[in-house]
Amino acid sequence: MKQDIDAASIDRIKKFVLDKTGILLNEQKINMVLQKLNRQINEGKLKDLNHFYYNLTTNEKVFQEFINFLTVNETYFFRExxxxxxxxxxxxxxxxxxxxxxxxxxxxxxxxxxxxxxxxxxxxxxxxxxxxxxxxxxxxxxxxxxxxxxxxxxxxxxxxxxxxxxxxxxxxxxxxxxxxxxxxxxxxxxxxxxxxxxxxxxxxxxxxxxxxxxxxxxxxxxxxxxxxxxxxxxxxxxxxxxxxxxxxxxxxxxxxxxxxxxxxxxxxxxxxxxxxxxx
CATH class of the missing domain: 3.40.50.150 (Vaccinia Virus protein VP39)
Structure with a gap:
């Protein structure tokens, strides 16, 4: 049952980020996110994914830190x-x-x-x-x-x-x-x-x-x-x-x-x- 709840929470996180920013969280991104969130759960900073979803959608600081974490900044002068x-x-x-x-x-x-x-x-x-x-x-x-x-x-x-x-x-x-x-x-x-x-x-x-x-x-x-x-x-x-x-x-x-x-x-x-x- 816990796996189903986690899958549902992940889908809600993906949809919220997509609607809010346009960014599509692919499997690689999701795995990266889960590693970070599971670490926070193990450290007692989060209760579960539902807890994170609530923070993400209600706390602007949490949202911005999450977006900063997600974005790819691979760039350099005179690229292409x-x-x-x-x-x-x-x-x-x-x-x-x-x-x-x-x-x-x-x-x-x-x-x-x-x-x-x-x-x-x-x-x-x-x-x-x-x-x-x-x-x-x-x-x-x-x-x-x-x-x-x-x-x-x-x-x-x-x-x-x-x-x-x-x-x-x-x-x-x-x-x-x-x-x-x-x-x-x-x-x-x-x-x-x-x-x-x-x-x-x-x-x-x-x-x-x-x-x-x-x-x-x-x-x-x-x-x-x-x-x-x-x-x-x-x-x-x-x-x-x-x-x-x-x-x-x-x-x-x-x-x-x-x-x-x-x-x-x-x-x-x-x-x-x-x-x-x-x-």
Whole structure:
């Protein structure tokens, strides 16, 4: 009987997390969670899984600590370099030229699921390298993991995070701290604003409206299909005309949305919002 009750409790935990955050707890995640919870039960910190479910759904601190535990923050500077190269050398100049013709000189970017900020600062470096000074830049970077956001705000990283940064960029855009870490310089940090945001909280998407680029790479792979589709649809709505959505190399909007136009550059697919003007 206890096994049935535990299975029911696990299902309730999975459903609550999926509905609240979009994150789908697969078998590997569930095993990881159970190891942690069983340890707490053995230590007398929890009575059982029902007790945890009650705490999870009624205590915001317990919920946030659990989400921080669940989220995957495997990231580093200049991840998926070839995609970023196509962005910097092909797509970015095209969008800037298009906006100039419309009398606009502002680029707005949303990095969704930014983790510890490596990707957001990478994009800031790229913009600093490739944009002319008269272009105004706004980069919003959001995540649901509060601990990851704390690291992002400091802009201080271990060697493993910057292992693929070209030595020239390391010298120009980073300072080495006394304990041998790498701190992003202020000229790159000041373009990035970090925000706590749950991707399925659609009431907050107005913050990111009129974005020219949305980077949501290797984030939605952890979501359920229904939640993934809703996020993709909302991202389409807030993109500017001619704006681009960037996903991870193994991701696609194919079966989730037919609204985006698709463009291939080398081995990467890029998704953009077509304009009435034919852009």
């Amino acid at each position: 370099f070839e995609q970023l190269k196509a962005f910097a050398e092909v797509i970015l100049p095209e969008v800037v030229e298009f906006k100039r013709k419309r009398g606009e000189n502002r680029i707005k970017i949303w990095v969704a699921g930014c983790a510890t900020g490596d990707e957001a600062y990478t994009i800031s470096i790229i913009l600093n390298e490739f944009l002319e000074e008269d272009i105004n830049v706004e980069i919003f970077a959001s995540d649901i993991d509060t601990e990851a956001l704390k690291i992002a705000e400091t802009g201080i990283y271990e060697l493993r995070n910057v292992r693929f940064v070209h030595h020239q960029y390391l010298n120009v855009y980073f300072d080495i701290t006394k304990d041998g870490k790498f701190k992003v310089r202020d000229e790159i940090r000041r373009n990035v604003k970090f925000i706590y945001h749950n991707l399925v909280d659609f009431s907050k998407y107005f913050i990111f409206s009129k974005s020219d680029f949305i980077f949501c790479r290797n984030v939605l792979i952890y979501f359920g299909d229904e939640q993934r589709k809703k996020v993709i649809d909302r991202m389409y709505e807030i993109l500017n005309c001619g704006g681009y959505l960037f996903l991870g190399h193994s991701e696609s909007v194919g079966r989730l949305s037919d609204k985006f136009c698709v463009r291939r550059i080398n081995d990467y697919f890029f998704y953009y919002k077509e304009c009435d003007c034919g852009w």
